Amino acid sequence: MNKDGLDRRTFFGTITAAGLGGATLLTSSSLVADEPIQSSESKRFAASYPVLQNVTENSASVAWALNVPSTGWVEWGPTPALGKVARNSEFGLNPFESDFLSARIIGLAPNTTYYYRTATCSFTYRTAYDKTASEPQYSDVYSFTTCGAxxxxxxxxxxxxxxxxxxxxxxxxxxxxxxxxxxxxxxxxxxxxxxxxxxxxxxxxxxxxxxxxxxxxxxxxxxxxxxxxxxxxxxxxxxxxxxxxxxxxxxxxxxxxxxxxxxxxxxxxxxxxxxxxxxxxxxxxxxxxxxxxxxxxxxxxxxxxxxxxxxxxxxxxxxxxxxxxxxxxxxxxxxxxxxxxxxxxxxxxxxxxxxxxxxxxxxxxxxxxxxxxxxxxxxxxxxxxxxxxxxxxxxxxxxxxxxxxxxxxxxxxxxxxxxxxxxxxxx
Ligand SMILES: [Fe+2]
Missing domain, CATH: 3.60.21.10 (Metallo-dependent phosphatases)
Structure with a gap:
């Protein structure tokens, strides 16, 4: 290990797209976006964009913040058409949260690009049977590439x-x-x-x-x-x-x-x-x-x-x-x-x-x-x-x-x- 004397200013200034592993920079506008999160509407259920975490060779998780008590899920797939759903259900119940939702996508292949979007539905309980669910609001479709050797x-x-x-x-x-x-x-x-x-x-x-x-x-x-x-x-x-x-x-x-x-x-x-x-x-x-x-x-x-x-x-x-x-x-x-x-x-x-x-x-x-x-x-x-x-x-x-x-x-x-x-x- 040697301090090789590279000029940091030059180094940081000339880094270009690595084009590997992590993000495939798919601009949000390039894909279907039912209702982008960044909206001036006051009734947005999600309070943040999706935050991708824990990307491994075969799984990934997504979390996002909420403005209102909601349920939600992640739609994902190998193409922008998505087609699969991941939910953070527990013991038969789908999630109902006030602050954050998350979901874990499993069964992925290494070094492979996938697409996903989040779905958020505001949900109101009045009694056990009297409750109201909204239509889902979707994030844009994003992509990521799994890790691997x-x-x-x-x-x-x-x-x-x-x-x-x-x-x-x-x-x-x-x-x-x-x-x-x-x-x-x-x-x-x-x-x-x-x-x-x-x-x-x-x-x-x-x-x-x-x-x-x-x-x-x-x-x-x-x-x-x-x-x-x-x-x-x-x-x-x-x-x-x-x-x-x-x-x-x-x-x-x-x-x-x-x-x-x-x-x-x-x-x-x-x-x-x-x-x-x-x-x-x-x-x-x-x-x-x-x-x-x-x-x-x-x-x-x-x-x-x-x-x-x-x-x-x-x-x-x-x-x-x-x-x-x-x-x-x-x-x-x-x-x-x-x-x-x-x-x-x-x-x-x-x-x-x-x-x-x-x-x-x-x-x-x-x-x-x-x-x-x-x-x-x-x-x-x-x-x-x-x-x-x-x-x-x-x-x-x-x-x-x-x-x-x-x-x-x-x-x-x-x-x-x-x-x-x-x-x-x-x-
Ligand atoms: Fe510390």
């Missing part, structure tokens, strides 16, 4: 610690679009806290009044702030969790492992930034067994053939797992808060070594930093900047092809270069 390149844009700063979020999304990344990794501390659905609707579902993730999937990773507030437990109504095929891992929902072209990515959840027994949590934290279960999940995920055989392997989590400072707060003491998540580092670090993780993408410190591998650590760690657009927000972009994987980092506000590092394919 059969792609020449892979790329993703990293944003983190946005802490409900709207300018920072909007600038990040503008950059992700400009770079045409396959997907976005929103690496935690999305907002400060959650006392109701308001922040999610404003900052995550509809931050720029554009379909920012209708075709370019977003991975919302959890930061410590994302567990705070009475409504935090409802975040999964919008941030759709990943389904686990092994019952042992059913308690996990924010752990992701997937292969896109030459790149494999594993995403881990470091949890809160103080120990479970810290008085700040008033007995409401239980991250120790959660982290241990993730360790078992990680060991299994890294054995998956498509992950193990990937030319490049990147891990991501919110709180860093390494610090060059010997006095770094390890997160398991009463004083202050974690600057590294030492319990996770102890459990996950050896697996990173064993399976050849090349780069860990972290956040949390609100200060950019990059640490090369050293004698005791075979993986590099990059830490993204903070929420302040002018002062500390950074943009990071990873792109991989058959020859190299490149990590490019710059300040968000002025594009000033922070560094570019390249990684050779794993042997």
């Amino acid at each position: 059969n792609a020449d390149t892979a790329s993703f844009y990293i944003m983190n610690d946005t802490h409900n700063r709207i300018q920072t979020i909007q600038e990040h999304l503008r950059n992700a679009e400009e770079l045409n990344s396959d997907f976005i990794l929103w690496n935690g501390d999305l907002c400060d806290f959650y006392m109701d659905s308001g922040y999610v609707k404003k900052f995550l579902a509809n931050p720029n009044d554009k379909p920012y993730a209708a075709e370019r999937p977003v991975i919302f990773n959890m930061g410590n702030h994302d567990r705070r507030g009475s409504w935090a437990r409802n975040l999964k109504k919008f941030v759709t969790t990943w389904e686990q095929d092994d019952p042992k891992f059913y308690p996990l929902g924010f752990n992701y492992a997937f292969r896109q072209g030459p790149l494999a990515v594993v995403v881990l959840d470091t949890g809160e930034d103080k120990p479970d027994w810290h008085p700040a949590w008033s007995g409401m934290a239980n991250y120790e067994p959660y982290r241990e279960l993730q360790t078992a999940w990680l060991a299994k995920a890294l054995e998956r053939p498509e992950i193990k055989s990937a030319p490049y392997l990147v891990a991501a989590c919110h709180i860093p797992l390494y610090s060059r400072h010997i006095t770094a707060n390890p997160g398991n003491i009463l004083d202050q808060f974690a600057t590294i998540q030492w319990p996770c580092a102890q459990q996950w670090g050896p697996l990173f070594e064993q399976y050849g993780v090349q780069l860990l993408v972290a956040a949390h410190l609100h200060a950019f930093g990059y640490d090369e591998p050293n004698e005791s650590r075979s993986w590099a760690q990059v830490v993204g900047g903070g929420p302040d657009y002018e002062k500390n927000a950074t943009k990071m972009f990873v792109k991989a092809d058959s020859e190299k994987m490149t990590l490019s980092c710059a300040k968000l506000a002025d594009n000033a270069e922070l560094g570019t590092w390249t990684f050779k394919p794993r042997s």
